[in-house]
Amino acid sequence: MRYLPTGKKMGEADRHTIDGIGIPSLVLMERAALQCLHVIAARQIDTGNVLIVCGSGNNGGDGFALARLFLEKGVHPTVTFVGKEASRSEECTTQMEIFKTLGGEIFSEIPEKDYTLVVDAIFGVGLSREISGRYATILETMNQLKGIKLAMDIPSGVSAENGQILGIGFRADYTVSMQCEKLGTVLFPGKEYAGEVFAVPIGIDETYFTKQKEVVRTCDRKDLKSVLPRRLMNSHKGTYGKVLLIAGSEGMSGAAFFSAAAAYGIGAGLVKIYTPESNRQVLQQLLPEAIITTYEKESVSSVTEWADVIGIGPGLSKGKKAAEILETVLTQAEVPCVIDADGLNLLAEQNRLELLKTRKQATVLTPHMKEMSRLLGGKPVAEIQTGRFEILKKFVEEYSVTCVLKDARTLVMKQDEHPYLNTTGNQAMAKGGSGDVLTGVITGLLAQRISAYDAAITGVFLHGMAGDQAKKEKGSYGVLARDLIHEIEYCERWQ
């Protein structure tokens, strides 16, 4: 698990470390510069001709410190100071003076040379407004230079708060992020400017974020062991829960299959599909492990009574029958529920969202951007994209749900928990059926009795990992929903 603070939150943690704990700012800066040097060595970057461009804040201070460490190694970097003298920070001034005392030369323009490495130390998390004028020209020049590009902390121009490009951004091959990767290089378009990101420890106290519930977190492959539900030797299928999937309508059996197969694939004990009779035969052939029961044969009340967890919506349709079923589930089922696709579209109509407020068990909603827009009464997708954290926070508080907002960077939110931003998954998953698989995975995890928040973040993480594995095998074009299921079945291998 790792935090993805905004620039503002990172600044707070810096101050807490410096003022609250007493670690001097220059000590942190020294470690920041040393870590950059380590990354440069680890990536075997040619330091034959290094350019370091420094601004007037502490990011510039990082740059001067790195320049001095290069001197110690016998490397003579070209250092350009592009900041304003008047606004130079104390640390930046100190580092600049040390560098000068050691014989370092400081330019005010970028000398024309063939650089092997270009280091951006103009703006870090202190970037506070659009970049224009001379700074913009300098960044444009730096982007056009040959050589490997490395950003200290965050590429200049990328907003650490939201990943937006403020005018112009440095296009890095590598970004060395101090202590934590910032939210701005995980979100698009910032991510595309950051290249490979190394989050390096420099001594900032990250436990500061534990109580700051607004700080976003993510997880990595190494967390898998702790997030996967345990599989006990002394167990039976009842141990891993009974999943009911209410999915598929006439001519839409595939969605039910994907969700059900994914629920089994992630370890659920028993999976039942509730669907129209016309889907019975094909589903029985596609997934003989599943129990098939139909609208014509059984009432929704009796099937919901059987279930430990319900997933409703994939391929459901928006017909009258589907609406009745959803309303019965929301008012009668006293088990956790995952609502997806048409389940969400129906929820968005006729004030049905209000039904969520009376539910006693956990509800997980898995909308993509367009479905979220419908849930929010038609709020434009662009508005949701830029304001996703605030908008979702309000929504989950109002309806007491866990919300999985699906996107290239899926966001999971629940009241009183850190927002979770997913970093697995890729463009190969942008295809029909991918979402149905996610519904099955989250439902299958809930069946194994982990909390709604844990099931949502673990499900999203594993689903993305499956996409990444599938892309490795098939590339970006040919991955199908069934490939995701196949990979999920093997998820233990990723630990």
Ligand SMILES: NC(=O)C1=CN([C@@H]2O[C@H](COP(=O)(O)OP(=O)(O)OC[C@H]3O[C@@H](n4cnc5c(N)ncnc54)[C@H](OP(=O)(O)O)[C@@H]3O)[C@@H](O)[C@H]2O)[C@@H](O)CC1
């Ligand atoms: N001890 C610590 O705290 C540690 C900090 N560390 C490092 O410090 C970085 C944060 O440093 P920071 O807070 O000084 O801000 P920074 O990113 O250098 O920028 C501020 C300068 O930019 C200017 N400016 C901003 N926007 C602008 C614009 N659009 N156009 C023009 N100017 C603009 C702004 O000017 P002003 O707004 O005052 O006019 C000010 O001069 C952090 O990312 C990390 O690298 C690490 O070493 C670890 C220890």
Ligand SMILES: Nc1ncnc2c1ncn2[C@@H]1O[C@H](COP(=O)(O)OP(=O)(O)O)[C@@H](O)[C@H]1O
């Ligand atoms: N470019 C991408 N990068 C990462 N994940 C993606 C990308 N495109 C789609 N996905 C994932 O694939 C899934 C698509 O879900 P959804 O749009 O509901 O598909 P469907 O309704 O066709 O099943 C989501 O989990 C989403 O996060």
Ligand SMILES: [K+]
């Ligand atoms: K920078």
